[in-house]
Amino acid sequence: MENWEDLQKALIEFRNLRDWEQFHNPKDLALALSIEAAELNELFLWKSAEEADKEKIKEELADVFAYAILLAEKYDLxxxxxxxxxxxxxxxxxxxxxxxxxxxxxxxx
Structure with a gap:
């Protein structure tokens, strides 16, 4: 995928196939985004940046992006x-x- 719109379409398809849109109101998406950002921060807690697990960083960062993209979609941004x-x-x-x-x-x- 080369752009945000493609990612957004893929996320929406994933969400819709599971009937999860009912849970994806703006408030809960913002809370999920914040929680995932905190989980990303936790990977760096009490260690140097070099000690953080890159694979786990990748996973948490993907979650942060996913919720941000879904929140943007809710407001047609x-x-x-x-x-x-x-x-x-x-x-x-x-x-x-x-x-x-x-x-x-x-x-x-």
Missing amino acids: NINQIVMEKIKKNSEKYPIDKAKGSAKKYNEL
């Missing part, structure tokens, strides 16, 4: 468009001349 809009917004908040090499928040630059 175009993933490419909303990410590009966010990049544009952040480029205004973090101009290169002030933000390059800095981890400061935009209001501290």
